[in-house]
Amino acid sequence: MSGGNLFVIAAPSGAGKTSLVQALMAADPRLRFSVSHTTRRPRPGEENGRDYHFIDEDAFRRMVSECAFLEHAEVFGRCYGTSRAAVEERLAAGEDVILEIDWQGARQIRALMPACISIFILPPSRGELERRLRGRATDSPDVIEQRLALAVAEMRHYGEFEYLVVNDRFDEALTDLQAIVRAARCRTDRQADFRSAWLNDLLA
Template identity: 45%
Template sequence: MAKGTIYVVTAPSGAGKTTLVAALLAADQQIQLSISYTSRPARSGEVEGKDYYFVDRAKFESMIASGDFLEWAEVYGNYYGTSRAWIESVIENGRDILLEIDWQGAQQVTKLFPESVGIFVLPPSIATLEQRLRARGKDTEEVIQQRMSKAREEMGHVSEAQYVIINEHIDDAVRDIISVVRAERLRGERQAIRHAALVEALKA
């Protein structure tokens, strides 16, 4: 059985990553979203085991010390991390996994799983990114400026991904991310494992 593929989606805040990921998951039942652990409190409407696994800071740091995470990072004072054992179990069973993480986490995943596939989502311009952040209407001016500064740093790592999607028109961007996953599944080495019996029969 062919192992599943790890897809790592990275983007600055406001680029539309969450919308793209939701559209991909709705269109493709063979891929599932990795659920991260976090030390931050649950927000209104968030569900344990669906949005995140919520643990306190001490528990998270204990998990770091035990080597439980495939990747982890501290963002705006809160920890976020991905369970290594769970990811390994899922891909060994042939399922594809999608991770929504920052560039630091993406580097950690790539180091442990060089065959993982990086997808970087960019806004069409800096002005558009700032406009989208302001349109949310939930951040203070200070937070918006912090996010813009962090976005510029994050976008400096765009060359580390195998695929880059410019999210100017959401329908086009959705088609792009679905196409990336389908193309990766059609790679010769993966098809050779997945359809080994057929390939052998056709050669006979």
């Protein structure tokens, strides 16, 4: 078997990536979400093991030294990483996996797994991006300004991705993501695996 599809989805903070990924997975039970490790503290409503694996800095550094991450990065003084073993195990089982990471992590993933499908999500405008960030009410004004500046820098990397989705109208953006997933599953190599018995019977 050729294994499952690996979808790498990145976006600047405030583009609506998390909401879109949640809706995509809710509508498609065949998708599996890769839960990242992080050293930041949980936000209200987040659960360990569901949203992130929350670990301390010593544990994170140990995993880095053991090459346990496919990618890892530091953002606003907090570390994030994607478990190599968890992703490889699910792909080998033929499952489709979603990684929700930043553009730097996506670059690392593409170097290790060039067959991944990379998607970048953009907001419809800078004004809307700022409105979404300020509407969270979870960050201080200084942090929001930092996030805005970082978002502009991140958006300049959209050209490194195979697909570009603009999250102006949520339903349309979700439909675009679903179309990308469906197209990936319809590739000849994937269909040949998934429908091998049927093809053998058809062509006998």
